[in-house]
Amino acid sequence: MTSTDPIMMFVVQTVIVLFTILLAYRDFAxxxxxxxxxxxxxxxxxxxxxxxxxxVYGAAIASCLLLIDKSTGIEGHKVALIIIDFICFTYAFFFSSWFRNAVFFTLIQRVRKD
Known part of the structure; x- marks a missing residue:
């Protein structure tokens, strides 16, 4: 068992949740x-x-599912982490107009130019 997996999963999940809270705040404003x-x-x-x-939504969800599935030391919490990620990414991609307009489509246009 790798002792860093639970710590890294905590950091990743915290970043995802805090980013979603930022999105909700921006959308509220x-x-x-x-x-x-x-x-x-x-x-x-x-x-x-x-x-x-x-x-990109599918790739983000698949990446998080793979990350959670391959992590050790978080047994018993994987379903909760998957649900949290699903809710956060679904909100970001389909309900947050600020994320779509200011972040996602800006990045997509930049990638298409290069």
Whole structure:
């Protein structure tokens, strides 16, 4: 048994959860500004953009599942960690407009340029 696995899993999970809390805060601030502005924009994504979103979402979930599955010393907690990751990534990719617009699609455009 590797003694660093539980420590690293704690660090990874903490980063994921804290990032999700940051996303929720940013989305809350955006919604508050939208209420005071009186105008709201609606964005409809193309199939290409949504395909990119689904692909990276699937890769992120698969990576976390593999990381959790191969880690030792966390037996008995794997299902909870998988559920936490699933909730965090689902919120980030499908419910956080700030993440999609300011982070994800900005990175995708940058990668496509290079």
């Amino acid at each position: 955006i919604r508050k500004k939208e209420q005071t502005a009186g105008m709201v924009a609606e964005v409809i994504r193309s199939d290409k953009s949504m395909g990119s979103l689904y692909t």
